[in-house]
Amino acid sequence: xxxxxxxxxxxxxxxxxxxxxxxxxxxxxxxxxxxxxxxxxxxxxxxxxxxxxxxxxxxxxxxxxxxxxxxxxxxxxxxxxxxxxxxxxxxxxxxxxxxxxxxxxxxxxxxxxxxxxxxxxxxxxxxxxxxxxxxxxxxxxxxxxxxxxxxxxxxxxxxxxxxxxxxxxxxxxxxxxxxxxxxxxxxxxxxxxxxxxxxxxxxxxxxxxxxxxxxxxxxxxxxxxxxxxxxxxxxxxxxxxxxxxxxxxxxxxxxxxxxxxxxxxxxxxxxxxxxxxxxxxxxxxxxxxxxxxxxxxxxxxxxxxxxxxxxxx
Amino acid sequence: xxxxxxxxxxxxxxxxxxxxxxxxxxxxxxxxxxxxxxxxxxxxxxxxxxxxxxxxxxxxxxxxxxxxxxxxxxxxxxxxxxxxxxxxxxxxxxxxxxxxxxxxxxxxxxxxxxxxxxxxxxxxxxxxxxxxxxxxxxxxxxxxxxxxxxxxxxxxxxxxxxxxxxxxxxxxxxxxxxxxxxxxxxxxxxxxxxxxxxxxxxxxxxxxxxxxxxxxxxxxxxxxxxxxxxxxxxxxxxxxxxxxxxxxxxx
Ligand SMILES: Nc1ncnc2c1ncn2[C@@H]1O[C@H](COP(=O)(O)OP(=O)(O)OP(=O)(O)O)[C@@H](O)[C@H]1O
Ligand SMILES: [Mg+2]
Numbered sequence: 203x204x205x206x207x208x209x210x211x212x213x214x215x216x217x218x219x220x221x222x223x224x225x226x227x228x229x230x231x232x233x234x235x236x237x238x239x240x241x242x243x244x245x246x247x248x249x250x251x252x253x254x255x256x257x258x259x260x261x262x263x264x265x266x267x268x269x270x271x272x273x274x275x276x277x278x279x280x281x282x283x284x285x286x287x288x289x290x291x292x293x294x295x296x297x298x299x300x301x302x303x304x305x306x307x308x309x310x311x312x313x314x315x316x317x318x319x320x321x322x323x324x325x326x327x328x329x330x331x332x333x334x335x336x337x338x339x340x341x342x343x344x345x346x347x348x349x350x351x352x353x354x355x356x357x358x359x360x361x362x363x364x365x366x367x368x369x370x371x372x373x374x375x376x377x378x379x380x381x382x383x384x385x386x387x388x389x390x391x392x393x394x395x396x397x398x399x400x401x402x403x404x405x406x407x408x409x410x411x412x413x414x415x416x417x418x419x420x421x422x423x424x425x426x427x428x429x430x431x432x433x434x435x436x437x438x439x440x441x442x443x444x445x446x447x448x449x450x451x452x453x454x455x456x457x458x459x460x461x462x463x464x465x466x467x468x469x470x471x472x473x474x475x476x477x478x479x480x481x482x483x484x485x486x487x488x489x490x491x492x493x494x495x496x497x498x499x500x501x502x503x504x505x506x507x508x509x510x511x512x513x514x515x
Numbered sequence: 516x517x518x519x520x521x522x523x524x525x526x527x528x529x530x531x532x533x534x535x536x537x538x539x540x541x542x543x544x545x546x547x548x549x550x551x552x553x554x555x556x557x558x559x560x561x562x563x564x565x566x567x568x569x570x571x572x573x574x575x576x577x578x579x580x581x582x583x584x585x586x587x588x589x590x591x592x593x594x595x596x597x598x599x600x601x602x603x604x605x606x607x608x609x610x611x612x613x614x615x616x617x618x619x620x621x622x623x624x625x626x627x628x629x630x631x632x633x634x635x636x637x638x639x640x641x642x643x644x645x646x647x648x649x650x651x652x653x654x655x656x657x658x659x660x661x662x663x664x665x666x667x668x669x670x671x672x673x674x675x676x677x678x679x680x681x682x683x684x685x686x687x688x689x690x691x692x693x694x695x696x697x698x699x700x701x702x703x704x705x706x707x708x709x710x711x712x713x714x715x716x717x718x719x720x721x722x723x724x725x726x727x728x729x730x731x732x733x734x735x736x737x738x739x740x741x742x743x744x745x746x747x748x749x750x751x752x753x754x755x756x757x758x759x760x761x762x763x764x765x766x
Binding site: 247252253272275276278280282284286287288289290299300303305347 | 529
C-alpha cells in the first residue's frame with residue numbers, strides 16, 4: 203500500500219526526514235511513533251503530496267507521489283495534524299463540500315454524508331457551525347472528512363491529539379473498527395494507543411527510522427534490560443557495594459536516603475530473575491527490606507531507549 | 516472544471532455570508548455617494564463640459580475608496596487558508612492548485628462587481644427621474660464601467676499575489692495597498708518632472724489608471740489600457756500560483 207524508498211526532506215539546511223525507507227502492506231494498521239520534531243508530520247505530508255521530497259521516491263496506493271499525485275489523492279483519506287477545518291461552515295455543509303471535491307454529489311453524497319456522520323458520532327451536531335465545536339468534535343469532523351470518499355488508505359496525523367481519556371478510548375475503538383476495512387498509517391506519541399491499536403510500529407527520531415516491528419517484539423528485544431527496584435534500611439555506601447556485586451547487575455542508581463531508607467534501582471542485563479539474590483544479600487547483612495519489585499519494560503521504555511539513548515534515569 | 520465551480524461557490528459563500536461584505540458595501544456606497552452628490556451640486560451651479568459620470572469617477576473620493584477596496588477584498592484569500600492550515604486539507608484532496616487560485620480570484624472578482632451595483636443604481640435612477648439627458652452620457656457610462664471591471668481584474672490580481680505571499684492578513688493587505696498605491700502614483704510622475712521627454716511621458720501615461728479613467732469616463736474607449744490590465748492580471752495570477760507552489764514545495 204505504501205512503499206517509501208530513501209525519502210529525504212531538507213528545509214533550508216535542516217534535514218527533517220533523512221533517507222527513510224519503509225513499507226506498509228494492505229490491511230495493516232501501522233503506528234508512526236516519534237518524539238516532537240522527529241519528522242512524522244513532514245513524512246506524512248510528503249506521502250499525501252502536500253510537500254515535495256528533496257530526494258527519494260514513494261508510491262502510495264499504487265500511485266507515484268510525484269507523477270500521479272491527483273489519482274493518489276483520490277485514493278487516500280488524510281487527516282492533517284490539528285485538523286484544519288473551515289470554521290464558518292456547518293458540519294454537514296462542510297462534508298457535502300468535501301464530498302463534492304471528490305466528485306460525489308446528489309443522492310450518493312447525501313447517503314455517504316449520513317453514513318460518515320453516523321460512524322463518527324456527529325449526528326447531533328450536523329447543523330452546528332464548526333467554529334463552535336469542541337476539540338473532540340472537530341477531530342471527528344476531520345475523521346469523517348477523511349472517510350467521505352471511501353479511501354482504501356487512511357493517513358491520520360495524531361488522531362487523538364487533545365482528546366480527553368474517554369474520547370481517546372472512543373477514537374481508538376473507532377480506528378480499530380476502521381482498520382478492519384482500511385489500511386491505516388497513523389502518527390502519534392501516545393504509547394498505549396500504539397500498543398492497543400497498531401499491528402506494527404515504526405519508531406522515528408531525528409528523521410531516521412530507529413525500529414520497525416510489532417509492539418510485542420519491540421518490547422521483547424528490550425527484555426534483557428529490565429529493572430529491579432529495592433528499598434532497604436542500611437548504610438547507602440555499603441548497600442550499594444553489595445548490590446552491585448550481584449551477578450547480572452549492569453547499573454545501579456541510588457536515591458537519597460529518607461529516614462534511613464534508601465531506594466536502589468538496578469538495571470539487569472541477563473534474563474535471570476535476581477530478586478532472590480537481592481533478598482539474600484539483604485538477609486546476610488540483616489537489612490530490613492521494605493520494597494522489592496521487578497519491572498518489565500513497556501513500549502515507553504523502548505521509545506525512550508531508542509529516541510534518547512543518552513538520557514539515563 | 517467541476518471542481519472549479521465547487522470551489523468558486525464555496526468562496527462566494529464565504530464572501531456573502533460574512534458581515535465584512537456588507538460593511539465594505541456600505542463603506543463604498545458612502546464614499547461613492549459623496550462625489551455623486553457633490554457632482555450634482557456642481558452641475559446645478561452652471562454648465563459643465565463633462566458628464567455626471569465623469570465627475571463622479573474622477574474625484575478624489577472615488578479613488579480613495581477604490582484603492583482601499585482591493586486590499587480589503589483580497590487580503591484573506593490565501594493568507595487565511597495558510598494560517599488556518601486548511602490549504603493542507605484542500606490541496607491533499609483532488610484539487611489542482613490552478614483551480615484553487617482561479618476559484619479564489621473569480622470569487623473576488625464576482626464580489627467586486629457586485630459591490631458596484633449600488634453605484635450603478637445611482638446613475639440609472641438619476642437618468643430615469645432626471646430630464647437632463649446631456650449630463651448622463653451613454654458613452655461615458657459604459658466606458659467607466661467597462662474600465663472599472665477591467666481595472667478591477669488587475670488590482671484584484673495584485674491583491675491575490677500579496678495574499679499568497681504571507682499567512683498574515685494584515686501584512687497581505689499592507690503589501691497589496693503599497694503595490695497598488697505605487698502603481699497609481701506612478702501614473703502621476705509626469706506632474707513632478709517637467710524635464711521628462713514626451714516619449715517617456717507617453718509611456719508613463721500608458722500605465723496611469725487616473726489617465727485611463729479620465730479618458731474612458733469621457734466616453735473614449737481605448738484598447739491599450741484594456742490589454743495592459745488584462746495581460747498584467749494574467750501574469751500576476753501566474754506569479755500567485757508560483758508563489759503558492761514555492762511555499763509548498765520549497766526545499
Ligand atoms: N515548513 C517548514 N519549514 C522549516 N522547517 C520545518 C517545516 N516543517 C517542519 N520543519 C522542521 O522539521 C522537523 C520535523 O517536523 P515535523 O513537524 O515533521 O515533526 P513531528 O514529528 O510531526 O513532530 P510533532 O510530534 O511535534 O508533531 C522539525 O524540526 C521542524 O522544525
Ligand atoms: Mg507532527
